[in-house]
Amino acid sequence: MKTTGGTDDQKRRAAEAAVEAVEDGMVVGLGTGSTAAFAIEAIGDLVADGMDVRGVPTSFASRELARDCGVPLADLDEVDAIDLAIDGADQVADGALVKGGGAAHAREKIVDAFADRFLVVADPSKMADELSHPVPVEVLPDARTTVAAAVSDLGGDAELRLAERKDGPVVTDNGNLVLDCDFGTIDDPGPLAASLSSLPGVVEHGIFAGLADVIYVGTDDGVDVIEL
Numbered sequence: 001m002k003t004t005g006g007t008d009d010q011k012r013r014a015a016e017a018a019v020e021a022v023e024d025g026m027v028v029g030l031g032t033g034s035t036a037a038f039a040i041e042a043i044g045d046l047v048a049d050g051m052d053v054r055g056v057p058t059s060f061a062s063r064e065l066a067r068d069c070g071v072p073l074a075d076l077d078e079v080d081a082i083d084l085a086i087d088g089a090d091q092v093a094d095g096a097l098v099k100g101g102g103a104a105h106a107r108e109k110i111v112d113a114f115a116d117r118f119l120v121v122a123d124p125s126k127m128a129d130e131l132s133h134p135v136p137v138e139v140l141p142d143a144r145t146t147v148a149a150a151v152s153d154l155g156g157d158a159e160l161r162l163a164e165r166k167d168g169p170v171v172t173d174n175g176n177l178v179l180d181c182d183f184g185t186i187d188d189p190g191p192l193a194a195s196l197s198s199l200p201g202v203v204e205h206g207i208f209a210g211l212a213d214v215i216y217v218g219t220d221d222g223v224d225v226i227e228l
Helices: 008-019 034-048 060-068 105-114 141-153 189-197
Strands: 027-030 054-057 082-087 091-093 096-098 115-122 135-139 157-160 177-182 202-205 214-218 223-227
Touching (some): 008 034, 027 060, 027 105, 034 060, 034 082, 189 202
Parallel strands (some): 082 115
Antiparallel strands (some): 091 096
16 A cells, blocks of 8 residues: 655655765665655765665665665674664654555564664655554465454454555565555554554554654655654
């Protein structure tokens, strides 16, 4: 379930502002999505200017873009630490996020949580007073129906994400399926996140609560920086 909204200029401003935090010698988590892509391109410019930066990609797409931009890459098990992770969001409310529009949220959460600092880049269309975006839940294929039933018990409506350019469902980089789970307004994301994590067959869900350190919101004439 890819989200739309915001302009490229807004996204680029947010991404480039976050990349200003990248310093020589850093290992940087490379997010997935249209706004994170601008950050990867900006990091590529730093590398071209001689800065020593290694990137840890969160998806096949971010890996390929980073290669095209000349960013040296490392696998997660090849680094002792990640200094910064820069990633986008499908919705942001009071510091909590819903992610997973690109079906990469399992690896994104691993990288973002491991980073010393997690910087979120977004445009104004992603900002909300409360989370209400359907929550992507990556599930083992055999667990699709059982997890969907459990989501219903939690008050949600689970829909299998279908591919846009081919028949059949979306398959993640991990070989799993994605259920987009609509819970309506999520007043308290923490308990729901814990409940989803406890379901057998769930690989990861798209609620990112308590992980972000700074949110950069690109606007038409600048960037709003929200310190958490």
